[in-house]
Amino acid sequence: MEETLNDKNSDKDSRPLRIGIAGLGTVGSALVGMLEENATQIERRHGRKIQVVAVCARSRSRDRGIDISSFQWYDDPVALAGNGDVDLFVELMGGEDGPALAAVKAALAAGRPVVSANKALLASHGVELAQLAEDCGAQIGFEAAVAGGIPVIKTLREGLGAASVTRVYGILNGTCNYILTRMGQEDISFADCLKDAQELGYAEADPTFDIEGFDTAHKLAILTSLCFQCQIAADEVFVEGITAISQEDIKVAAELGYVIKLLGISQRSEQGIEQRVHPTLVRANSAIARVDNVLNAIILETDHVSELMLSGPGAGGSATAASVLADILDIARGQSIPPLGMPTGELADYRRAPMRAHKGGYYIRLDVIDVPGALAAITSRLGENGISLESVIQRPDLNHDVHSQDSDSGNGENSRTLVLITQDIIEASLRKALDQVADDGHTRGAPQVIRIESF
């Protein structure tokens, strides 16, 4: 890339870098505005102008608060990406395949550097695109694709020296973090919280992708590849969303000194790499527990830098646009670095460590039918499977809100909430024990199981 740019621009320092932007939503519009407002500052600082020359979006006439009349207009992003007047192609359309993929490929194939904020695209095609970029001598920057305003891609690609990451985890979805934070602060249900988040613009009309954990999984898969120098394996991420988290869980967790967060976690184990996204009980006094509302945070544990935490805005037009611009400026300066931190050919295959082999603590909430001997029967089953308990909580004041509609139904027996906290155990043993408990008929409904991490 460096050579390509230098070849093209023998007077690199004086010639503007001409960019084409496909996608003029919140981020694209913010980027155009930012380039205009900061034009003088950018040139003074980087010795080079960045100039938008062409744009492409769904609607030409929509009012975005920016003037696009001086830019070439394209209806087709692929045509924009192939425009010889464009030195760098910025993809802000979104979408895992389709026009975004086609346009990015077209730009790279022409040796044209690309900056993208598209996590779905990167999660699904990142290795292929990195390979194409390397083959064609182009760069691809995607800082904004993971945790919008937090420079975690730069840190992983450039900032750690030879430090080797042993575990990465984080809060990567602002929607989920907002919902869980509010549920922890107020006596409000998941459903009501989600409705508020939608009204505030923190959640989409169809929030599935966020609240079921898929958005987090995409970002985690990209981080995993950079951390462990392996293929991106978004389909191999174990994913559980937050829809089943109740006020009861949050309150009992708080009593026990925990906070519930939706985390993406990736770590090496003997079986391979464990990539997982799930609600997690974290200690209330841990750094990650304090990352609230729509903030994101990533913690990198390495052999040399024991623990590095980056936190900040994970989304938002201007924060994300600032990351896009940082990538553009790196490329304008002639940066040359393998997109995934390591030449694509050197990436290891991804070997998935099965969740059944996961070792950790568990929070288990059971709806136990109120008959003598039920507790003894349940704890015996756990004991038979080698599961040691750290805490057992069965109290009359445990809230039954979530199950109130069921608790006196069925065969007319009452039920009580029982919460168990296990020591570190193997997930397969727990699943087996819980199946046996269900078969024994002392519980009602499915057990609530939430993993615990002791960061």
Next chain:
Amino acid sequence: MEETLNDKNSDKDSRPLRIGIAGLGTVGSALVGMLEENATQIERRHGRKIQVVAVCARSRSRDRGIDISSFQWYDDPVALAGNGDVDLFVELMGGEDGPALAAVKAALAAGRPVVSANKALLASHGVELAQLAEDCGAQIGFEAAVAGGIPVIKTLREGLGAASVTRVYGILNGTCNYILTRMGQEDISFADCLKDAQELGYAEADPTFDIEGFDTAHKLAILTSLCFQCQIAADEVFVEGITAISQEDIKVAAELGYVIKLLGISQRSEQGIEQRVHPTLVRANSAIARVDNVLNAIILETDHVSELMLSGPGAGGSATAASVLADILDIARGQSIPPLGMPTGELADYRRAPMRAHKGGYYIRLDVIDVPGALAAITSRLGENGISLESVIQRPDLNHDVHSQDSDSGNGENSRTLVLITQDIIEASLRKALDQVADDGHTRGAPQVIRIESF
């Protein structure tokens, strides 16, 4: 720099980058070990070997746990810096002037890139060295000079796009943070805590530089320049250390919902730039309050990325060496960037905003002589100077430990601790009011004044 390296290494990808290291203390030794252990990984990842060819240290024979027999030995770092076999000079000697400065200048003057972990050198001569580097077409990296293992220099130079920093603050000294954290957790005096820190290796035999805040001031001055594109002005930093912080202050602060941290803070005000290092009351539920023990943290507030926090190890051989290595690898890849983020000639002059003009809240602890009307007289003086109070605490149970040796001395009168929390006021008004209070003779000794920040 890019051109220089490319000219020298037409076969850049295959030729090793040969480095010379001056200083083989904890960081230098860790770097040598790290380069050896990770040699294969570095070459696979970056397509280039990094090879130590020459070293220089105080003692040739000292056992450092590394084998230096294959490196050229130098007694004189300036000679090492001038060695034509060295592609990059690593300065890990320390010291603001003397051989470190001479050697770095010699390397840069020869167009040889430099990586340094020396905060005192950068704080005092950073602009001069950046200018020299630019003039001679060399790079100078100093990631390790500020907050050892945290990539804050990279983030400021490369990661923020065109975002403009409005305020930067942080915990930049692990020794002070360890002492204040322990004082907050246990009923232990500053002096005892310091002794423990020295035994644990967290504080130097002569701890003045750390506990009086000068170390933080050096780092802050470097950050300020990068944040505000101005000259480095380490001598202009307002500095107060932590030696006067008592258990009483920490306990009363905790009761009021605050934690005391030694912060470096730099912000623009109407008068110029306010750079200050002082113990600070921060809200117990703020992110910075949770950064404990020897950890460091930096918070960047910008117009585009509202708040970005980086936290991690601020010192330690391998964390610091990892940052040194990250700089080396950037240079090995041909990175070309102005050392202070902005070409030296474009840096603004530093205009100091006087502390007397500082606006903020204050914690004031007074030792008030126990006579009727004293409280009324004191609060009247404050009122006359336009100072509004948020809290007034005078209780029999307030601990008198710190002053117990004095409290019944003098003219035989008893005294009581009075703690006042002001609203946001101008420092000059407070100083005037406190002088008047002292003149009125109702208090004993100097008042304790600690600034409050509501992050």
